[in-house]
Amino acid sequence: MNGPSPSSRVTLATEELSRWYGQVIGVNDVTVSITPGVTGLLGLNGAGKSTLFKVMAGQLTPSKGVVRVLGHDLFRHRGLFRRIGFVAEADALYESMTGREMLVYLTRLQGFSRAEARRRADAALERTHLSDDADRTVRGYSKGMRQKIKLAQALAHDPEVFFLDEPFNGMDPVSRREAMELVVRLGEEGKTVLVSSHILHEVEAMTSRILLMHRGRILAEGDIGEIRDAVERHPHRIEIRCDQPRALAPRFIEMEEVQGVRVESEKILLVESDLPREVFRRLPHLALDASLGIHSWTTLDDDLKSLFEYLVEDGR
Amino acid sequence: MPIYDQGYARWEGSLRRRPLRWWPIVRRNFPAELRRRRTLLLLMLAWAAVLVQGVILYGDLRAGGLLRSSGLLKGGMLYFYQAVNHQGPFVLLFVLLSGTELISRDRRYQALQIYFSRPLTRNDYILGKLGIVAAFVFLVSWLPVLVLWLFAVIVSTQPGYLASVWMAPLSLTVYCAVWSLAAGLLILALSSLARRSAIIAVSWVLLYGLLVIRGVTTLVASLTHWPYWGALDLDRNVKQVGAWFFGVDGPLDYSPLWSLVIVAAVVVGCYLILRRRIRPVEVAL
Amino acid sequence: MSTETYIVQAQDLHQSYGPRPVLHGLDFTLSPGAVGLLGPNGSGKTTLLRTLLGLLPVEPGHARVLGHDPALEPLRIRSRIGLVPESECLVPGMNAVELTSYAGELSGMDPRDAMQRAHQVLYYVGLGEARYRDLGSYSQGMKQRLKLAQALVHDPDLLLLDEPTSGMDPPGREAMLALIRELAGVHGISVILSTHLLADVEETCSSVLILQEGRLKAQRPVLADSLHPHLVFDVKGRGDFEALGGMLESEGHHWTAIKGGIRVRLREDARGPRPILEALTKLEGRVQVRHLVPAGRSVEDTFFEVVD
Numbered sequence: 053m054n055g056p057s058p059s060s061r062v063t064l065a066t067e068e069l070s071r072w073y074g075q076v077i078g079v080n081d082v083t084v085s086i087t088p089g090v091t092g093l094l095g096l097n098g099a100g101k102s103t104l105f106k107v108m109a110g111q112l113t114p115s116k117g118v119v120r121v122l123g124h125d126l127f128r129h130r131g132l133f134r135r136i137g138f139v140a141e142a143d144a145l146y147e148s149m150t151g152r153e154m155l156v157y158l159t160r161l162q163g164f165s166r167a168e169a170r171r172r173a174d175a176a177l178e179r180t181h182l183s184d185d186a187d188r189t190v191r192g193y194s195k196g197m198r199q200k201i202k203l204a205q206a207l208a209h210d211p212e213v214f215f216l217d218e219p220f221n222g223m224d225p226v227s228r229r230e231a232m233e234l235v236v237r238l239g240e241e242g243k244t245v246l247v248s249s250h251i252l253h254e255v256e257a258m259t260s261r262i263l264l265m266h267r268g269r270i271l272a273e274g275d276i277g278e279i280r281d282a283v284e285r286h287p288h289r290i291e292i293r294c295d296q297p298r299a300l301a302p303r304f305i306e307m308e309e310v311q312g313v314r315v316e317s318e319k320i321l322l323v324e325s326d327l328p329r330e331v332f333r334r335l336p337h338l339a340l341d342a343s344l345g346i347h348s349w350t351t352l353d354d355d356l357k358s359l360f361e362y363l364v365e366d367g368r
Numbered sequence: 369m370p371i372y373d374q375g376y377a378r379w380e381g382s383l384r385r386r387p388l389r390w391w392p393i394v395r396r397n398f399p400a401e402l403r404r405r406r407t408l409l410l411l412m413l414a415w416a417a418v419l420v421q422g423v424i425l426y427g428d429l430r431a432g433g434l435l436r437s438s439g440l441l442k443g444g445m446l447y448f449y450q451a452v453n454h455q456g457p458f459v460l461l462f463v464l465l466s467g468t469e470l471i472s473r474d475r476r477y478q479a480l481q482i483y484f485s486r487p488l489t490r491n492d493y494i495l496g497k498l499g500i501v502a503a504f505v506f507l508v509s510w511l512p513v514l515v516l517w518l519f520a521v522i523v524s525t526q527p528g529y530l531a532s533v534w535m536a537p538l539s540l541t542v543y544c545a546v547w548s549l550a551a552g553l554l555i556l557a558l559s560s561l562a563r564r565s566a567i568i569a570v571s572w573v574l575l576y577g578l579l580v581i582r583g584v585t586t587l588v589a590s591l592t593h594w595p596y597w598g599a600l601d602l603d604r605n606v607k608q609v610g611a612w613f614f615g616v617d618g619p620l621d622y623s624p625l626w627s628l629v630i631v632a633a634v635v636v637g638c639y640l641i642l643r644r645r646i647r648p649v650e651v652a653l
Numbered sequence: 654m655s656t657e658t659y660i661v662q663a664q665d666l667h668q669s670y671g672p673r674p675v676l677h678g679l680d681f682t683l684s685p686g687a688v689g690l691l692g693p694n695g696s697g698k699t700t701l702l703r704t705l706l707g708l709l710p711v712e713p714g715h716a717r718v719l720g721h722d723p724a725l726e727p728l729r730i731r732s733r734i735g736l737v738p739e740s741e742c743l744v745p746g747m748n749a750v751e752l753t754s755y756a757g758e759l760s761g762m763d764p765r766d767a768m769q770r771a772h773q774v775l776y777y778v779g780l781g782e783a784r785y786r787d788l789g790s791y792s793q794g795m796k797q798r799l800k801l802a803q804a805l806v807h808d809p810d811l812l813l814l815d816e817p818t819s820g821m822d823p824p825g826r827e828a829m830l831a832l833i834r835e836l837a838g839v840h841g842i843s844v845i846l847s848t849h850l851l852a853d854v855e856e857t858c859s860s861v862l863i864l865q866e867g868r869l870k871a872q873r874p875v876l877a878d879s880l881h882p883h884l885v886f887d888v889k890g891r892g893d894f895e896a897l898g899g900m901l902e903s904e905g906h907h908w909t910a911i912k913g914g915i916r917v918r919l920r921e922d923a924r925g926p927r928p929i930l931e932a933l934t935k936l937e938g939r940v941q942v943r944h945l946v947p948a949g950r951s952v953e954d955t956f957f958e959v960v961d
Binding site: 473 | 728729732734736740741744745751755758759760761763766770773774777805807808813836839841
């Protein structure tokens with residue numbers, strides 16, 4: 053790819069963005085800068101993800117603050133809407149049309165000629181693996197197919213910024229994998245993709261960049277690994293499988309960075325450390341010492357699931 | 369000091385294999401409907417109507433007291449047949465109130481699977497739902513008229529009166545059962561076909577033979593001098609059958625046997641519709 | 654009960670909707686425990702569950718569920734099964750206690766037992782405080798819990814769960830999976846979990862049943878044995894894993910990139926991860942290995958292996 057490297061350019065930003073519904077606040081003072089590539093938007097139900105999506109995609113006006121898409125204020129440059137693709141969580145489709153008809157219709161609304169809309173619709177159907185079912189009426193679509201047609205609708209006008217609110221919900225494993233691959237590819241093509249999913253390991257599989265919302269605010273933003281290391285309250289727990297955990301335990305106790313060592317079973321030693329760098333540095337050396345009999349090790353809470361738990365718990 | 373586990377506990381009791389599998393449907397839904405203010409109010413009205421009949425009867429007896437007879441009771445069974453029919457509007461009202469949403473709501477909320485993932489058959493379900501409607505029909509017609517009958521038997525000094533009307537409770541019961549069956553199954557069938565309550569209610573009123581059908585069939589029958597136009601009027605066919613049980617003349621000018629056939633045909637038709645529309649397979653896995 | 658070594662048995666089980674065949678002769682047995690039922694859309698999962706519940710006609714002799722033939726004794730089967738359907742199944746006008754006890758009564762429980770049990774299971778699924786609330790105010794997660802409660806009220810021997818975590822956020826999902834694990838693992842209620850979320854199966858089930866186009870594609874334990882305990886390792890963490898891969902490749906080992914690291918297939922003469930450890934000591938400071946484990950086959954691997 054030519055041009056500036058994807059990470060340098062902010063394509064999507066909000067400044068002190070808030071949105072209330074009467075007295076209920078959906079999004080509260082959110083300021084973020086997002087660069088091209090895939091970013092995962094996480095949060096509990098009711099954290100404000102869907103509201104944030106709608107405001108960013110221009111479906112809802114903000115109560116306060118600014119949304120910048122590709123550098124411009126979204127609500128002052130209506131032309132920007134054509135550069136946004138949005139998969140809403142809500143499931144409102146034209147039930148009596150066929151998938152293809154609906155897609156052509158929606159794409160024409162974006163200002164394309166009939167022939168061009170057709171061509172684009174076909175291409176989008178192809179990309180979402182929906183071509184075979186395109187001429188059935190939407191009413192008869194399965195939940196997964198409905199999600200796919202929503203995805204196709206967001207793709208057809210070839211936008212630069214994508215908002216995907218739970219796009220994989222209801223898809224079967226095969227469709228899920230295809231759709232996830234599509235999202236990753238969009239990111240690689242230099243598009244800016246903000247995607248939410250409750251299935252954290254799916255988010256992990258698509259990106260290491262996340263935005264974590266809690267109670268309408270942004271709780272954490274950035275690389276999963278960096279965020280994890282910044283969470284000090286929860287020490288890393290390293291589970292070591294070995295022949296003689298009791299013989300191994302003293303080798304860790306003597307390290308300053310280690311807070312606790314626990315014999316979990318006759319085969320497992322659990323090491324707790326706030327600053328595990330030293331532990332990880334020493335582990336390969338210890339493992340090479342055949343007398344200690346280390347077979348394998350794994351870090352228990354080194355995934356997005358634990359990170360999510362820690363952050364949301366601490367945010368309470 | 370024992371500490372008891374508050375987690376999941378297996379249940380040691382045993383499930384009853386009762387033949388009345390449909391009974392919980394009535395047991396739980398009928399009282400719930402009964403607790404509603406609207407229902408209670410209408411129920412009061414329905415009973416008040418019978419109370420008025422009782423008062424009139426009593427007044428009539430007192431007036432003709434010296435003659436040791438009453439004009440009203442002279443008709444014997446006819447008096448009670450008419451007393452039930454006087455409750456007709458309430459029966460219709462309660463069938464509408466209790467029946468309209470019975471199945472459409474289950475379909476809308478996908479509640480059918482609550483029933484059919486359990487040891488219940490389609491017939492149990494239909495029977496349970498019908499039981500709710502029937503309970504109301506009996507509550508506004510059968511029960512008060514039975515009380516009226518008791519009252520009449522007690523206050524009447526006419527010799528041999530009891531002997532002339534001893535059949536009334538039985539006739540009353542069968543009449544109310546047929547009434548529940550025809551009106552109930554029709555509303556259930558409609559409730560299983562349509563989604564919107566207004567449509568269900570209006571089509572039931574039309575099909576049951578009230579308003580338009582009543583007017584048209586009466587008019588055409590009198591113009592053509594052919595009484596069988598009345599066959600289209602389900603309500604009057606039910607009343608005709610009822611009259612037969614009471615041993616009195618019904619509202620239609622043809623044999624009550626025909627009415628019985630018509631009512632039976634409607635009941636069977638509705639039942640078949642229900643069997644088709646309520647499919648346990650719809651358990652939306 | 655004691656003679657039931659299998660929860661479900663199917664022998665040449667066929668099913669069709671009208672002329673369209675959906676299940677093409679399934680043969681399998683399920684032992685007590687939790688099994689995941691997987692398959693793409695249209696694979697026949699739903700049809701299989703409906704058949705096991707005795708809701709679809711089958712010829713006698715092709716299936717047994719909890720010791721009964723669904724063709725002959727569907728009601729006996731259903732009195733011992735609890736179903737958690739995917740769609741909402743709320744009876745309007747009832748709160749959680751009423752709905753759950755009603756479900757119990759429909760299963761044939763005495764009204765008093767049903768009421769007592771309803772409170773118990775609602776507490777168990779975590780709806781104790783919310784049990785009198787209007788169902789309209791329930792969140793998606795609470796509705797899922799309520800569906801589980803109504804399926805547990807009559808203390809079934811077999812639970813059928815269809816997408817039980819759909820719409821739940823991560824902590825809600827965890828909690829639901831923990832309940833399922835506990836029911837199957839501690840309380841001896843067998844579970845058939847039908848879902849599109851392979852991870853749900855991985856976290857709760859001991860085996861999987863994979864269907865595709867009405868045919869049984871695989872039946873395997875979830876904890877599949879390692880690919881090769883001494884030769885294939887997953888190495889994950891932070892840093893420059895390509896450098897690690899490159900270094901191992903120069904010594905004749907193979908590697909592929911995986912999420913968060915690499916999968917290494919050592920030369921046949923290797924006995925354990927020593928080559929990897931040696932490479933790591935040379936790369937000190939550039940790679941931080943947080944996981945070094947013999948590579949196993951995940952449910953996802955199995956699924957995409959057998960489904961084409």
